[in-house]
Amino acid sequence: MMQFCFIDTETTGLFTSYGDRICEIGLLAVDETLEIIESFESLVNPLREISAAAFEVNQIGDAELLSAPLFPQLADKVLELIDRRILVGHNVLFDNGFLKNEFRLAGIEYPDPRMLDTRDIARGLISSPSYGLSSLVGQFEIEVENRHRAMSDCLATYQLFKHLLALGLEKNYSSLEQMAGRYMIEPEKLFESLPDWLQEALEKGIEIEIEYMNRGNVTSRRKILPLSAFDSHGKLYIEAFCQSRKSKRTFLVERIKNVYPDRK
The missing domain is CATH 2.30.30 (SH3 type barrels.)
Structure with a gap:
């Protein structure tokens, strides 16, 4: 049976290639009925300053992070929640890329989970002027507090997924498994069709x-x-x-x- 882990990360900037790191993480472990099993959230000391552009979005200041745990201290818990689950996020390749980078820096093997992207699912099911999370949350009238913080956006993505599933079952698909199969991102096949x-x-x-x-x-x-x-x-x-x-x-x-x- 399919189980899922919803994810959102806040980061010091946009690019791991420029040294940007995760500064906050939110995870929701969910069973095959989409009931929440466990949640986890934490600030993360990124060992670098947050860019002005990132601070403008997430309002996480450098001073808040000085006493936060380093990622290696959180890695076991993160692994526990994502292991053998499908990772679900809005623009999930961004979150997965940062998460994979943190495991690499910590010298810990990353499990490379299968993934689902609520943005891709929304593109396949509805017409919208924008497929950003804020726009879709508004379109489906999902109540969100504290936008652009990891757990709030993780919960918003979870609620969005449930709305998209209901729409998918109404329009195109006979089950959660069928819809998930249509949009599944397999890590070993991720780049094979690209130039x-x-x-x-x-x-x-x-x-x-x-x-x-x-x-x-x-x-x-x-x-x-x-x-x-x-x-x-x-x-x-x-x-x-x-x-x-x-x-x-x-x-x-x-x-x-x-x-x-x-x-x-």
């Missing part, structure tokens, strides 16, 4: 320079750091941090005309 350049960028957390044609057929060169890739209506997209815009952007892969090698 080599994108696979390498995602696996290593490296920036790439692209020539991109927008909807108006205007071409520009941009330096981006890919964060995740997803399929929507048969087309491959990248969510990435765009250095020229200084924010996250979504790129349609078929509009990327050239990829330039790193000349560092």
Whole structure:
């Protein structure tokens, strides 16, 4: 039977490749009936300062983290909750990437769980101007306190998943297992269908320079750091941090005309 662990992390910044770390983690272990078995939340001392941009979002200050446990002190509990469970998050590859990095830094083997992304499920089931968590929480009228803190966003993702499941059972699927199977992210297959350049960028957390044609057929060169890739209506997209815009952007892969090698 399927069991799940919902996750949300708050981080010092967006990029493990730049040394960013987890500063707060929230986990919900859930059984096959979606009843919560156990919850866990903790601040984490990241051994570095929180970026101004991250603080603006999560309001976690450096002083709060000085007495927080280091991640290796929490690793056994995290392993207990995620072991043999499907990891569920909103943009779960982001949380999984940071979690995997923490285990790597701690010298502890990471189990590489199967995953489900509520953002991908929402894209498959509903039409929305935005698939961010805030937008979807509003669309489904989910009450959330203390947004952008790990446990609050973890609970919001859990509630969103239950709403999406109800919608999926009404529209397309006969069971939770069938819907989960449709959107399951298998770690060993995660990058196999991606172009080599994108696979390498995602696996290593490296920036790439692209020539991109927008909807108006205007071409520009941009330096981006890919964060995740997803399929929507048969087309491959990248969510990435765009250095020229200084924010996250979504790129349609078929509009990327050239990829330039790193000349560092």
